[in-house]
Amino acid sequence: MSRNLRWSALVLGMLGTAGALALHWMVFFWVPTERTMGVVQRIFYIHVPAAWVAFMAFGIVALASVGYLWLKDERLDRAAVSAAEGGMVFTSVVLLTGPLWGKVAWGTWWTWEPRLTLTLLLWFIYLGYFLVRSATENPERGKRFAAVVGIVGALDIPLIHVSVQFFRSLHPPPVVLKPEGPTLDSEMLVTLFVGLGAFTLLFFSFFLFRYGLEYARNQMVRRGTPSEVPGLSGGLS
Amino acid sequence: MKKLLVWTAALGVLWLVPWGEVVAQTAGGATSPLAGQSLRGYTHMFVAYFIAWALIFGWVISIALRLGRLERNLKG
Numbered sequence: 318m319s320r321n322l323r324w325s326a327l328v329l330g331m332l333g334t335a336g337a338l339a340l341h342w343m344v345f346f347w348v349p350t351e352r353t354m355g356v357v358q359r360i361f362y363i364h365v366p367a368a369w370v371a372f373m374a375f376g377i378v379a380l381a382s383v384g385y386l387w388l389k390d391e392r393l394d395r396a397a398v399s400a401a402e403g404g405m406v407f408t409s410v411v412l413l414t415g416p417l418w419g420k421v422a423w424g425t426w427w428t429w430e431p432r433l434t435l436t437l438l439l440w441f442i443y444l445g446y447f448l449v450r451s452a453t454e455n456p457e458r459g460k461r462f463a464a465v466v467g468i469v470g471a472l473d474i475p476l477i478h479v480s481v482q483f484f485r486s487l488h489p490p491p492v493v494l495k496p497e498g499p500t501l502d503s504e505m506l507v508t509l510f511v512g513l514g515a516f517t518l519l520f521f522s523f524f525l526f527r528y529g530l531e532y533a534r535n536q537m538v539r540r541g542t543p544s545e546v547p548g549l550s551g552g553l554s
Numbered sequence: 555m556k557k558l559l560v561w562t563a564a565l566g567v568l569w570l571v572p573w574g575e576v577v578a579q580t581a582g583g584a585t586s587p588l589a590g591q592s593l594r595g596y597t598h599m600f601v602a603y604f605i606a607w608a609l610i611f612g613w614v615i616s617i618a619l620r621l622g623r624l625e626r627n628l629k630g
Contacts, residue, residue, distance in 0.1 A: 410606045417601055
């Protein structure tokens with residue numbers, strides 16, 4: 318991993334950590350408690366940033382995959398696989414924190430309503446991304462197939478966003494991204510934006526480290542010692 | 555990569571510090587700033603925060619371990 322990449326990742330990580338510490342202080346000591354749901358509504362401040370980062374990560378996967386299929390540049394494939402792994406982690410955060418909130422707010426851990434179902438589908442699509450990558454004998458072919466899955470999977474993201482408007486849904490509609498502007502209390506909005514910033518910075522820090530890992534893996538393969546390369550196909554190994 | 559692991563562990567400890575105070579506050583009754591507010595489902599909230607950070611730290615540690623192993627192999 319190059320010195321510049323490592324330093325960039327460390328600086329982003331430190332800024333993200335400072336943001337996350339500020340977020341926790343705000344969540345537990347500053348932001349007002351929501352009237353009807355009580356303290357459990359504070360899950361919102363990690364649930365929404367995790368969803369934002371997951372969608373951004375899969376957006377990066379789709380863009381990098383289009384670039385990879387077009388230009389055949391290995392760096393774009395490395396970026397795609399690094400972002401996909403982060404996207405899986407943050408989608409898992411969304412899928413695990415949501416039911417904990419839903420159990421108190423809705424009285425059920427899970428319901429097969431459009432937004433929840435499409436988010437679960439997104440998680441499985443990107444699981445498929447890693448399976449396709451490692452399922453072919455020819456690694457280059459696996460990368461190309463995975464790039465197609467990465468692009469198709471990203472089409473699910475706008476569907477998730479509009480699902481609460483087009484279908485009858487238990488999930489609440491957007492409170493920030495609305496044509497008439499956010500309808501959140503100002504302190505809640507500030508806390509949410511601190512969360513979005515902190516999660517974004519942390520994601521890019523870990524993304525750079527993960528990119529460095531993929532680079533080192535490629536170097537190892539070029540040296541001709543694939544047996545020593547952990548998770549050669551670039552999966553979640 | 556040892557440095558990254560040490561940093562991750564240190565940050566993990568830092569994360570726990572405000573939690574202790576919140577637990578003390580939620581258990582503190584009438585003197586607590588949260589007194590009178592709805593504490594319905596506060597265990598769910600703590601579990602949600604724990605799971606979120608466990609997954610994120612787990613990912614960082616996994617990257618650090620894999621990268622460390624590869625860099626050792628590349629040097630060796």
